[in-house]
Amino acid sequence: MSAGTGTVALSLGLCLCAGQLIATPAASAAAAPVVTTVTAAKPVKPRISSSWSARKVNWGTKVRVTTKLINPKTGKKVVGGWVRLQTHQNGKWKTWLKSRNTSGAVTFATAPHETRWFRTAFGGAGGVTAATTRPTKIHIRSSGARILAEAKKHRGAAYAYGAEGPRRFDCSGYTKYVYKKATGKKLPHSANSQQYYGKKVSKSSKQVGDLIVFRNGSHGYHAGIYAGGGYMYDSPRPGMSVGKHKIWSNNYVVRRIAA
Helix, strand or coil: CCHHHHHHHHHCCEEEECCEEEECCCCCCCCCCCCCCCCCCCCECCEEEEEECCCEEECCCCEEEEEEEECCCCCCECCCCEEEEEEEECCEEEEEEEEECCCCEEEEEECCCCCEEEEEEECCECCECCEECCCEEEEEECCHHHHHHHHHCCCCCEECCCCECCCEECHHHHHHHHHHHHHCCCCCCCHHHHCCCCEEECHHHCCCCCEEEEEECCEEEEEEEEEECCEEEECCCCCCECEEEECCCCCEEEEECCC
16 A cells, blocks of 8 residues: 555545455544433331220210321321221221321221221322221220110101011010110010019119110010100000100119110
């Protein structure tokens, strides 16, 4: 190769190798882009806990449950989202109450009217996943107030001999139905037999919700539920309906069906 040819090749940015003319990369070519992979932060499952003021209460008494949420990575409270108090009903968890989580601790107050399973559930927020507490069973004790509340539900139901609800009642059919609903205890469908159930109580010590059985001698012939102030709820006789009526006789016995 002559000196002239080599000068021309160098000036063109070319290289002569093994009889071939090969182009060398241009000095001005752009560098290949650098790709950086960013891994998304993994959602955090919170530590969720609940505390109950009581697990066995009388009917109508409020129960308080406080749920706390902690981020296990930081040790700080989880703030944001909603917390729900749920109850198990008909095979499903259903929302009973709900509240915004503004401080990392949410308190609910509720007065369930029957024994139920409860739990609290957090819906998730701000990179923290949803979570639920373990179910807790709240037992509701029978009480006079609960019995009276059930007795009132059936005001206006017509009297029918031999009927024990839920739309028609005779006297002992009515008391049998109410006590079964309110206390879970099964009484016989007979005023005379009902006078031997539960705990014997003196007339001066009777309380709302107690069973009253009127007697002819020692035979019980009519039953009612004490409502206080000399009144009772009962299903009196044909042509009348369940309601609050005056206690008309002093020949009766009192039985306490609820503890």
